[in-house]
Amino acid sequence: MFDIAHILDVLIESYPLFMKGLWITLKLTVVSILIGTGIGLVFALFKISGIKILNWIANIYIALIRGTPLIVQIFIFYFGLAELGISAFWSAAFGLAMHNGAYIAEIFRGSIQSVDKGQMEAGRSLGMPYGLTMRRIILPQAFKRALPPLGNQFIIGLKDSSLASFIALSELFSIATTQGSRTFDEMTYLIIVGLYYLILVLLFTLLVNMLEKKLSAGE
Amino acid sequence: MKREMIRIENLKKSFGDLEVLKEVNLNVNESDVVVLIGASGSGKSTLLRCINFLEIKNGGKIVIEGEEVDPKSHNLNEVRQKVGMVFQHFNLFAHKTVLENVMEAPVMVKNEDKKEAEKDARILLDKVGLSDKADVYPAKLSGGQKQRVAIARALAMKPDIMLFDEPTSALDPELVGEVLATMKELAQEGMTMVVVTHEMGFAKEVADEVVYMHDGQIWERGTPSELFNNPKEDRTKDFLSSIL
Numbered sequence: 057m058f059d060i061a062h063i064l065d066v067l068i069e070s071y072p073l074f075m076k077g078l079w080i081t082l083k084l085t086v087v088s089i090l091i092g093t094g095i096g097l098v099f100a101l102f103k104i105s106g107i108k109i110l111n112w113i114a115n116i117y118i119a120l121i122r123g124t125p126l127i128v129q130i131f132i133f134y135f136g137l138a139e140l141g142i143s144a145f146w147s148a149a150f151g152l153a154m155h156n157g158a159y160i161a162e163i164f165r166g167s168i169q170s171v172d173k174g175q176m177e178a179g180r181s182l183g184m185p186y187g188l189t190m191r192r193i194i195l196p197q198a199f200k201r202a203l204p205p206l207g208n209q210f211i212i213g214l215k216d217s218s219l220a221s222f223i224a225l226s227e228l229f230s231i232a233t234t235q236g237s238r239t240f241d242e243m244t245y246l247i248i249v250g251l252y253y254l255i256l257v258l259l260f261t262l263l264v265n266m267l268e269k270k271l272s273a274g275e
Numbered sequence: 276m277k278r279e280m281i282r283i284e285n286l287k288k289s290f291g292d293l294e295v296l297k298e299v300n301l302n303v304n305e306s307d308v309v310v311l312i313g314a315s316g317s318g319k320s321t322l323l324r325c326i327n328f329l330e331i332k333n334g335g336k337i338v339i340e341g342e343e344v345d346p347k348s349h350n351l352n353e354v355r356q357k358v359g360m361v362f363q364h365f366n367l368f369a370h371k372t373v374l375e376n377v378m379e380a381p382v383m384v385k386n387e388d389k390k391e392a393e394k395d396a397r398i399l400l401d402k403v404g405l406s407d408k409a410d411v412y413p414a415k416l417s418g419g420q421k422q423r424v425a426i427a428r429a430l431a432m433k434p435d436i437m438l439f440d441e442p443t444s445a446l447d448p449e450l451v452g453e454v455l456a457t458m459k460e461l462a463q464e465g466m467t468m469v470v471v472t473h474e475m476g477f478a479k480e481v482a483d484e485v486v487y488m489h490d491g492q493i494w495e496r497g498t499p500s501e502l503f504n505n506p507k508e509d510r511t512k513d514f515l516s517s518i519l
Contacts, residue, residue, distance in 0.1 A: 177329055178366035178425075182380035182432055183356035192383060197370050 066244050067251075070235060077231035078252060084145065084227060085214045088152035092213065093206075095153060096160025101190070103165045114161065121158035127219050129155055134223040148220035156213045163209060167202035168194060200271045207264030211257050218253075228252055277304040280340055280436055280467045281326060287334035288321055295321045297491040298335070303436075306465040310478040310499075313488035314514060319471045322488070323438050326469065327358040340435065356384065359429030363441040365421040367413040367428070373400065374409040377428045385432070392431075399427040403457050419450030423457050430461075437461065439470040475518065479503060487511045 102114035121129070133151035134144065142150075171194050179189030221230030232249035236242035281303040288296040295318045303309050311319040324330040326337065328344070328351045337344050344354050368376050377396035381387040387395075400406045403423040413421055422442055429437060439458065443451040455477050462468055462481050472478065478485050478499055485502040487495045487510075495502065495511045506512045 172364075172366070174362060174364055174366035175368065178360075178362065178368070178428075179380075180352075181327055181329065181355055181358075181360035181362075182429070183352045183384045184380055185352050188383055192379065193368055193370075200370070 063244050063247055066241070067248050070231075070245070070248065073231055073235065074228065074248070074252060077226055077228040078256075080145070080225065081214070081217055081227040081229075081256075084149055084152065084217045084220060084225070085210075087149045088156060088217065089210050089213050091149070091153035092156030092160055095157030096164050099157065099161035100164030100168060103161065104168055118158045118161060121155055126151075126155050126216055127222060130219055130223060144220075144223050144225045148217070148223060148225055152213060152217060152220070155216070156209060159209050159212075160206065163202050163205045164198065167198040167205075170201055171197045203264065203268050203271065207261065207268075210264070211260055214256060214260060215253060277306065278340075279303075279338075280305050280307075281469070282338040283322075283326070283335065284338075285335035286322070286325060286332055286337065288318075288325055288330060289333050295491050296325070296332075299491070299493055301486065301493065303467060303469060305467055307483045308462045308468045308470065308481050309484045309486060310482040311469065311471045311486050311488055312473070312475070312478065312514070313494075317488040318491040319488045320440050323360075323440050323469060323471050326436075326438060327355050327360050329360075352384070356432050357435045359432060359434035359437045361422065361425050361429055361437065361439045361442050363444050365413070365418070365425045365445070367416075367421055367424055369413055372410050372412055373405065373416070373424050376413070376424060377431045380428070381431050396427070396431060399430055400424070402430075402460075403427045404453075417450060418446045419453045422446065422454045426454075426457055426461070436467045436469070439468065439472065441471050441473070443472065443474055473518065475503070487514065489514070 099114040099117060102110040105111070130148060130151040133154070134147040137147040137150065138144075175193050175197065176189055179193045180186070184192070217227060218229035220227055221233065224230075226234075228249055232245040233242075236245035239245075279302055281301070283299060283301040286296050286299040286301075287294070299318070299322060301309075301322070311322065313319050321330055325332050326339075328346055331346045339354055339357065344351075367373075368379065371379065374393065374396055377399055378389070378392045381392040381395065382389055397406060397409065400409055403426055405420060405423055405427070408416060408420060408424070413424070416424065426437075426442075442458065443454050446454065451474065455474060458468070458470070458477070459481050470477075470482075480499075482499050484496060485499050486493055487502065487506075487508075489510050495506060495508045502511065503515065506515060
């Protein structure tokens, strides 16, 4: 079953096809994480704003996302947005972004609240407005603390992007399943795609570690 | 007659059911140093925090430099630029160097030119004796050094009034002196100061007026010699004998 020579053969042979899928997976991951980080930041600020209506909006959003399976969300986005003429790629990207956003919001909220409240008071006492103090004083410190859990969420986001294969997006996982069923050699292709994800995650981890080191300079 | 910098009338502040300030009246004239003393929980820190609106009063009046400040209609950011504050726990911006800490508000709030702000910041750091620490991050400083940077940071906004909230309470005993010396120098230059402290030596030497607070009220006030040598109220006597 585990014929290494065979797996290597297929790996080399299928390489161009997987590269196409890899490219889509990477695009999907990066786009959805960037948008998700933006969404997360906004909802984190809603949650700590102390304004009831904003609290509510953030809580409902997070409850909906956390309370339903990602695959359901992706299908809802896919069928909903297809009506508006939006492509499968962007439906998946928005779906994943909204999903990541809810978790990232909780990460940011925690890290913002972990910054000593004296930092905000010091900024305010110097005449700095709330928004400016948040942007210049609190968020840079919060972001540094958010980085480890954020990196973790990014890795989850990368792997979750495989669910986009269900809406006919030919990213990594979808290539593995189509090739597998075409050749009746599913196991080989699954092992190969697993390797691709593993390498991506390792590279990602390395990147986050580097960023963490760079940001922790001076402390 | 000196100009009146702060006037507080019937100030009230509660946290939930807890009445922390009950009808406090206080006035501070230009260049005066007023020291607030009292047991913890007597409301002195809250009073100080009300003066620059880190706490919002529940009643009464706060008049800063002749203008009554209503937190609802006034731009508090502008008021706070006139009223500097130094905190017990320094609250230096941890991700910024000493120099950046001092420059932050002048550049971001007053839109001062960066070069100009840096020049001023270096002068201030020199004044508090820390010009050699300009490029260091706060984590590398001693408590006394941190507090002196915090004083320089507050002064960078060129405030008319400085508030000190137990500025030496978090310091190791051997570091208290350097911070008090900086404050004394500031007082001699004519800065209007309101200081919450347990340093009675500082109060005796520097204060124009000492205010004893108890149970959310101003219990007794007077010159240092009046209050320390001839306290009229039994409470004041008890408090003084408990700490001296």
